[in-house]
Amino acid sequence: MSGDIITPQTTATSEQGRATGAADRGTTLAPSRAARELGLKRSEFDLAVHLGRVRTVPDEGGGGRRVPRDEIERIRTGHGSSALRESVRAVGTTAGAAVMEVTGARFNRLARLGLLVPVHFYLNRYRAVVWLYLSDELRQFAADEKNAALLKGRTPQGLRDQLGEGLDLRPRNWRGRRLGLLLRQADHPWARAAAVASLLDATDVSDVVTDPYERSHLRRFRPMPAAHGSPGSPAAQLAEEIMTAGDPDEIEWLRSDLAHAVAAARGQHPAPRPVPRGMPTAPRGRNPVLPETEPRPPETEQPAPRETERNRRRSGLFGRLWRRDS
Structure with missing residues (x-):
């Protein structure tokens, strides 16, 4: 090895931090356990975390993120697990079009224009991209009177031109949503x-x-x-x-x-x-050995x-x- 990386010294303070982290595991739950306690499917729970509706904290032991027990109680004593489940219900194009009472073709046009923001995607067995949207957000969009002209009648010429040139903002909008999640979790x-x-x-x-x-x-x-x-x-x-x-x-x-x-x-x-x-060194065991x-x-x-x-x-x-x- 050509050199040693400078790392924090192992001290009583860091040992105490590790002990504290281990103790913290008693007040937090693994994601799978938290999902069971809330009566959610793991996919529903993961989406709730993604949207910031379930708070997570880093595992001091290095095992990923965990859910504080008081967060479980907050959800239970608030609107409850059923309300949380409904708030993260994600639907594809067919079900989404039914929620908005529009055709699938119109739904896809609105999504490609960036007016409907996907919350998740997956690839089916034919390697086709399947976009999923929050049912709650679709209902809100359809209920807004400002969007009435987009839900009925002919799509404005300017928007049709953009679609004809290949506009599809679904991937970009999804990336923006993902970045928001990552920044919320960054500690x-x-x-x-x-x-x-x-x-x-x-x-x-x-x-x-x-x-x-x-x-x-x-x-x-x-x-x-x-x-x-x-x-x-x-x-x-x-x-x-x-x-x-x-x-x-x-x-x-x-x-x-x-x-x-x-x-x-x-x-x-x-x-x-x-x-x-x-560079001068400290005794072995406290600082890295210097490279030759x-x-x-x-x-x-x-x-x-x-x-x-x-x-x-x-x-x-x-x-x-x-x-x-x-």
């Missing part, structure tokens, strides 16, 4: 930066975060996306396209946000890096050239969508 400056970076491809992240040690640290906090097929499969590649920003203005906006988030994280908690050769050779950056991979990577993305299914500022 560390680098986690907030990683949430933004998770919607950009590696080329854009490398352009913005030029320090290899910061990129390596950023990857430690990168949220794990939901699996869609085996790695490298057509289904996984399609899901990756949906989860990666594709519109030029969206990319630039995220790049700017990433630069600001990394600057803020750097100011609060600089990324760890190898100890320079010759000059440290090297943690990365060896070379990101694909920007245009090559962008052209690859644009040739995909969602890369052919009409681009516009919004």
